[in-house]
Amino acid sequence: MIDRLRSLTHGWTYVVPVLAAVLLVFTWGRHVPGAVVVLMTVVLAGAVLAAVHHAEVVAHRVGEPFGSLVLAIAVTVIEVALIVTLMLDGGDKSASLARDTVFAAVMITCNGIVGLSLLVASLRHRTAVFNPEGTGAALATVATLATLSLVLPTFTTSTPGPQFSGLQLTFAAVSSLILYGLFVATQTVRHRDYFLPITRQGEVITVDDHATAPSTRTAWISLGLLLLALVGVVGLAKGVSPTIESGVAAAGLDHAVVGVIIALLVLLPETIAALRSARRDRVQTSLNLALGSAMASIGLTIPAVALASIWLSGPLILGLGSTHMVLLALTIVVAALTVVPGRATPLQGGVHLVLLAAYLELAVNP
Template structure:
């Protein structure tokens, strides 16, 4: 499907008012709070603005996505979310000192578990409850899962077994290889998804009336693209402002520091979760899987190269290797995901299994 021509009706006025107001308000609050100690009232406002900026960012990404069509739409959403995630990781690592050495690993692993179990499970369960059985393209989703598992193994499992450096870390050349390999594999996947086999990633059903609504005009798409950029800048700055309070809250609760990475991943992937569930309810499960697995791929395929570059100026070790517990959960995720996707059909059973694995991940993250 080619992008709509510029003769499409201008739906600029159809953009919700909140989506126009939230980005500049978040930017103003960023300016007000920058470099200041946050009192309770200002902290609440910053947290609200941060959440609003994330939601607004994904909303405007959806507008742009509607303009360019599938599967480019889900790709834009995945990349937008990953840009937020990478920015948050680098920002917190640059200001967190040695205690943040595992933040990248924890956040990326949490994103994999959230997308491959949480989002997939919710989408499968919600769609099956409404439509009983849903079909999707196994060759597309199975390929995305294969690339995801390969990337997470090369980047997060191998560091626990290498011997050239002390601890579960990579040496400089090893980290460079992991970054290049991640970027290469993600680039090949994007080429296959958008060019070579684009039809594989299109929904098998297209019967819902709302999917045929007029696409936004070029002007509306450019407005949303500009507001998306404002949201991303605001998210990065506000996250840096709130990070000391977040880490202090985790320490005060006596929770492991890995919870910080989990909270970051949950924050940036919440709008993606809503979008995936909505697509499943409209009997477009392929779009849900594109969103979930595309986010997982972008999360690791883009985060590892970015962290590899950032490590040039970041001080302290960069711990990437997973522990034994995490490796078991990852292996279980791969096995369950493979069995789910191989059939091309989903029921409530697959959704319940994925959600149970995700629940185990959440429980063990808080009580290791």
């Protein structure tokens, strides 16, 4: 009886991804009226929640840190497809879209998801505990990728403006792939224990016993529905993006706000999954999701836009402005100080959330 009730409770998670895909097929590339945009938004929200559920099923089956990696890579690959598609369709106004979306993803993950996870875990369990070795390695990789890809273009002189030359862009793309590949190998093979949740006594939790692990068949079904839900999330986000752009323009806001909104929509599944892990005192899983998503966003987006630049007629602006460089530097310093002790209080979570709030405020009012 309990299993049947649980099956009925989660039945919508099987229906919504399919509904999102069907709606996407009928609305892709078409101008849709306001009522349909509202429907797309509702289905998009449902697809986000369904994606989180299926990601947790897969994560429970394969264990950490593979579960976090699956969700981070799946979301980022489809996010990259969305960015490239919008850049190909958007003309000159999309020249900085990749930069704006990637930087928004870095700030949202490193300050928003990290801050919320630390705050929730520390308020619920007095302190948030995690493994500083694995988290520090992830943070160092994110900091290096962000600096090489988003800061250096502002200071290079081969090409006018905050742009890389062809050779420089190739170097940044190859370096991003190499660093991301090295990190994944470290996370999943050589030093997997650095990225597993730990107890308050510092012991690694190798088995998550909060529920019975799903069967292999269930995990494969959830993986397929996860990918379908994520395609629906990103595709529907693209469908509502003209409405978002019109709203941003009507409000007199900078076009960079579009990248912020896209990043917020796409990162919703990781945010919800990270908060659920934090509530269960699995803060390391939350940090794996946050920093892994930031790393994948840079490490996969930069090579993708470098390849797409062959077909792009306009410039590819990657370099950050001075305000954003200050926020990035402060984020890296604060995150390093948060990571070193291996435990955090609500204060650290609040500091990260204030940094996110500062970024959002400056995006709206630069």
